[in-house]
Amino acid sequence: FLDEVGELSPRVQVMLLRVLQEGTLRRVGGERPVDVDVRVIAATHRDLPALCERGVFREDLYYRLSGATLRVPPLRERRADLEPLVARFLDEIGGARPWPTPAAWSRLHAYRWPGNVRQLRAEVVRWTVFCERAVTVDDLSPELTQEAGVTSAPSAAATVDDDPRTLAEAITEVERRVITGALAREGTLLGAARALAIDRNTLKRKLHKLGLR
Known part of the structure; x- marks a missing residue:
């Protein structure tokens, strides 16, 4: 579960996108990539489409995460x-x-x-x-x-x-x-x-x- 995904820095967004695309990650200090098979649930209070338009949030990452969306009213x-x-x-x-x-x-x-x-x-x-x-x-x-x-x-x-x-x-x-x-x-x-x-x-x-x- 990734809470407040809209607050991720550009660098972390790139890292997360790579994990979702390739299905592998490299542990801190590790030398070999590790295969991962996970289902990601992400949450945010930010307007991600608006952040994408402003270039603050990666559009490709947004579409990777938004396969099924659920709006929780305030x-x-x-x-x-x-x-x-x-x-x-x-x-x-x-x-x-x-x-x-x-x-x-x-x-x-x-x-x-x-x-x-x-x-x-x-x-x-x-x-x-x-x-x-x-x-x-x-x-x-x-x-x-x-x-x-x-x-x-x-x-x-x-x-x-x-x-x-x-x-x-x-x-x-x-x-x-x-x-x-x-x-x-x-x-x-x-x-x-x-x-x-x-x-x-x-x-x-x-x-x-x-x-x-």
């Missing part, structure tokens, strides 16, 4: 993935499992996430260091609370003037996010109910009401 275009990703990162990190409050979730959903998933994971690591259980808006990194990094996406923190929803609709949206996050984090109805400080039957009724079950 995190700002798939905000529904925030809760599952946070739950996954907490599982990977282990230890404390702080979870954002509704107000903090509103900020997280409104943020542009220029660093995508890596930035989100770094944010979660920060929570495990500085927070015990709840993650409030004050616990978020400064860039997440500055207006320059916030989009106009609808959120529970929207004001009455710019949010056409009724209060009931806004409350329902926040409730759905919190319950979905608890289920993703805890993995079971009973665990989610305990985390939300409600009994299991109440949680089941809310899931049915919200169309989540």
Whole structure:
């Protein structure tokens, strides 16, 4: 797996192209070429065709790598993935499992996430260091609370003037996010109910009401 292939220097691009074309490489300090038979998966956040036009990235290498391409939308275009990703990162990190409050979730959903998933994971690591259980808006990194990094996406923190929803609709949206996050984090109805400080039957009724079950 070659991550950020768009950052390769011209010299390394030539070396990689030779390996892909000839199926051989020479180890550092080695005298004989070694046959290699590999399948290459490469990733980048750069626009490789544009880099090819500018002469920054080799066009022949680009076509060698682009046999099958898959575009992964940036995190700002798939905000529904925030809760599952946070739950996954907490599982990977282990230890404390702080979870954002509704107000903090509103900020997280409104943020542009220029660093995508890596930035989100770094944010979660920060929570495990500085927070015990709840993650409030004050616990978020400064860039997440500055207006320059916030989009106009609808959120529970929207004001009455710019949010056409009724209060009931806004409350329902926040409730759905919190319950979905608890289920993703805890993995079971009973665990989610305990985390939300409600009994299991109440949680089941809310899931049915919200169309989540």
